[in-house]
Amino acid sequence: MSITRAIRPMRRSRPAQGFLEKSLAGFTDALEQSLFAEEIARQAGLLQGLDPRVKLLGALALLIAVSFSRNLVVIVAIYLLTLPMAALSRVPLGFYFKRVWVFMPFFTGLIALPALLNIFTPGPALITLLDIAQPRIYLAITLPGVITAAFLLVRVGTSVSITVLLILTTRWTVLLRALRVLHMPQAFVLILGMTYRYIFVLLHTANDMFLARKSRLLGRVSSAEDRSWLTASMGVLLTKSYGLSEDVYLAMQSRGFRGEVLVLDTFAMTRRDWVWLFLFLAGAAMAIWLGRV
């Protein structure tokens, strides 16, 4: 038997990247991404240099403009404006683009799909999908349908992009502080803060559980077995996470935490911050005015 023939069956039986590997890669990726986001937020850049309250209010104003604008070009223009801001804030454009536009269209597209059809959005047909005379069934993608779906996709994409840019250029703890300063309810800010911390605990616990299982596996297991294990381990993970989160809360309490999120940064508005706040608000107002038709 030649070496090639001997190796071939082994290659064929080598397990493809399975559910476990994918899950592990997913957990690691999530941790890496959060770390990368924190690193970006700590770099010296255009948006990092602004007072977090200005960024928060600016983002809010732009989000309102995106929601109120009835002109696709205006919404696209707002999105395009975020690109130089991202570049000047040292956010890698590829990362910024992919973070929003790779998965978002699938989920939003699913919601937008029915809007394409004449059943939900009547109008001149662009593409006829089904045309049966008896019984009469007519299904087509209409021009108003395409415009409606495009509006939804671009609106969601631009809104998510603005939010992502805000998160990438602002440290999480500082963002929470800014939310408090702007009189967001304390309970809301507290839940956000806790969620952030417990996500790490959860990811680590889940990662350890998956690794522990992988270390005890020989060969491949079927998808059904994988799913069955996943179902069982979800309960265990929940219990473990609950116990850990209780301990984390005790550790916070032990060091003086009384339910109020505090950060060291003390905010002070500079002339530059006021200028940017004006630009954000004026830009948003102009976008609403231009996009009214």
Next chain:
Amino acid sequence: MPIASNNGHVRETIFELENVEYMYGGKQRALKNINLRVEAGESIAILGANGSGKSTLLKLLDALYYPTRGTFRAFGEMITEESLADDSRAFAFRRRVGLVFQDPDVQLFSPTVWDEVVFAPLHLGLSRSEVIERAEWAMDMLNITHLRERAPYRLSGGEKKKVALASVLSFRPDVWLLDEPTASLDPRSTTRLLDFLDDLRREGKTIITATHDLEIVEQVSNRALVFCGDHEITMEGTPQQVLADEARLIECNLLQERRRGRVILPAGGAG
């Protein structure tokens, strides 16, 4: 209540527990009939096997748990959930007592080491300049300044332990509660930690260490308490007295019988 020590100095009573019991969820007993008085400047080792109640006692001394029965006084004041609901009393207590958890992953919850170290002084109401000064001092003391911008969960076990210590050192508590401080540390890190605890003792800090590592007992304490059996403290004395009673240590699952007289083996795990 201040009391006179052996050398005639009046020492403050830090903690006073009388007939304390603690039950998890009102059902599962964790502490039974604990009577304990801790004076300022004392170094106490709490010994016990897995699940004996060591960690629970530390959490109770840090007013994270409250006795199900019995009384707990700290610095002369009765400590209850109601009394610590008052911010000023809670801050006064928390500023004086620091707990280093056994698992650093539990204790380190902030995005960066710097955020972690400033957390306590910031939340205990110190001024901005004091917070920065104390945090930088604590990081310098533990030689972790270079880790400042790192995420705690990406550090090695030894580094995490140092950050956990710095996160408590930064608010300079009078009382240190340490839960299994040498667990999962390599020998060099253990030596450094013990040196650090020595420095704290010389400064007159009160140190209470929960451990099953019998090798460190003499270095970290001048009084030892042993948890045994039904979550009770059944033995108390100087570290030498306690370590000399091997039969009792075996009974309390702190020594392995087959290796008696040769190697001291810890029972392992948390208490």
